[in-house]
Amino acid sequence: MTRRPAPLLPPPEARRHLRETAALTPAQLAAxxxxxxxxVHAWESGRTTPRGREGEAYAELLHTLAEEATARRAEEPEAETTAEAEAETTAEAEAETTAEAEPRREPAPVPVVVAVGTRPVGVSDVVADSLVLPGRGTARGPDALTPAQAFDALYAFGAPALVRQTYLLTGRRESARASVERAFQRxxxxxxxxxxxxxxVGWVRATAYEYALSPWQRFRLRHRHPEPPPADPSHRTLLEALLRLPPPHRRTLLLYDGVGLDLPETAAETEASTPAAANRLLRAREAVAGRLxxxxxxxxxxxxxxxxxxAERLRAAEPPTVRACSERRxxxxxxxxIxxxxxxxxTTALALRTAPxxxxxxxxxGETVRGVPPRVAPGALSHEQLKLRQKLRDQLQNGPERLTPRPE
Structure with missing residues (x-):
């Protein structure tokens, strides 16, 4: 009986990228x-590889997802043109029918803090451009994006959610915005x-978290002035419970229960072992559950x-501003x-020029020469010396007993 060979599959990074491009969660793909x-996590991390009929079905599903992504990219220009025309028509109609209506209210915020694990198309050119399925060619062609356009796409995709996450990590709006902007500048x-x-996005997230939790942040001027807490009492209580956690526990809880990373990814991003990350997560959950x-x-x-x-109105700067600040720095x-x-x-040339x-x-x-007595320092006069000095002082300076030189 011959054993069926394992099907050819794309790399683990490409598997995850195809799933994220199709907007599928691991649970949906598993279903x-x-x-x-x-x-599914084991397949996408490379720990295991499906075999047999399961592997063939997985390869066929990945091929289908790649074809759907290619079709969506081909339809994007037409869809954008049609959407713009429909938007203009709708705007004109609304302007005519709601000219005298009440002022427009701002829509309620949508909780999108946790959807930051995916990657925007056109940012990473290694996984997407080198993705080759067995016998079916590449999944997508090379992107015609400049580095600035790719950076702007990454910033527009990840900056809003990262600012909200960093706010949960620090409890300060200005510090969260500055940390995310500094991470994107880096x-x-x-x-x-x-x-x-x-x-x-994970690279930028880790950098932003490091800046936000840096002990040097306490020396900045903005930390001397406390910021107003959230208006909602339940939100205020939850934020206080988070800020009471140690920074490593708070970061682990946010990555696992907020962002939605699995335990190995959380341990890797926090630079800890998997058992240590699990211990931090359990202790953080117990502390939060003890208060709430x-x-x-x-x-x-x-x-x-x-x-x-x-619930917080947190906004980051525009991508060109961030790029300009990075270039100025x-x-x-x-x-x-220089x-x-x-x-x-x-300084080195001057030292070389003036050196002897x-x-x-x-x-x-100095050394002592044999036979020559050392010089004695002057000291106090003896009794005889004092009498001689007084005698010399009492005598007249000029008198018959002194010789007077005669001119010749």
Whole structure:
């Protein structure tokens, strides 16, 4: 009896990218495959590889998702043109019918804090452009995006949610906005590396969390002035419970129950082992449930975190502004490094120019010569010396007993 060979599958990163492009969660994909969500996580992380009929069905599903993504990209220009025309028609109709209506109210915020694990199309060119399915060619062609356009797409996709997450991490709106902007500035400085990362949003998220939890933040001027707490009492109580947690526990709870990462990914992002991350998560849940017993259920905690983050009006700067700040910072640091190098070279040249060109031996210490008594320091006069001095002072300076030189 011959064993059926394992089907050829794309890399684990490509599997996850196809699922995220199709807007499917691991649970939804697992339901379509008839397996557990943990099995899908294992396939996408590379820990296991499906075989037999299960592997063939998984490969066929990935191929279908790739074809759907290609079809959506081909229909995007036509859909945008049609949507613009419909929007103009609808706007004209609404302007005619609601000219005298009451002022327009701002819509209620939608809790979107947790949907930041996906990647925007056109940011990472390694997984998407090199994705090759067995015998079916590439899943998508190379993107015609410039680095600035790809960065703007990443910023527009991840910045709003990252600002809300960082607000839950710090409890300060201005600090959250500044941390996210600084993280994106760092990403623009190292854009080739970030663009080729398997999860650019995760790279920026980790950098933003590091800036937000840095102990140097307490020395900034904005930390001297407290910010107003949330208006809702339930949101205020939840935020106080989060801020009472130690920073590592708070970050682990936010990544696992807020963002929705699995335990190995949470441990990797917090630079801890998986058992340590699990211990931090359990302790954080116990502390929050001790203050708010209704949040003992992880699903309820997830929903409350999303509501708390979405209730705040948090906005980040525009992508061109962030890129301009990053470029100005880079130019400043480059010029400072050049100025320091020039000053160092000038100081070295001046030292070489003014340094002596011959050897000057040091003066040896004094030695005692045999037969010559050492010089005695002047001290107090003896009794005879005092009498002689007084006698000399009492005598006249000029008199018959003194010789007077005669002129010749």
């Amino acid at each position: 379509r495959m008839g397996v557990a969500p943990e099995t 990403a623009w400085e190292r854009w080739p590396e970030v663009a080729r990362d398997r999860d650019p 017993p209704e949040l003992a259920d992880p699903q309820v905690l997830h929903r409350r975190l999303a509501e708390l983050a979405s 880079t130019r400043f640091l480059t010029r400072a490094a 100025a320091f190098t020039v000053a160092f070279i000038g 060109t011959y050897y000057e031996p040091p003066v040896p210490p």
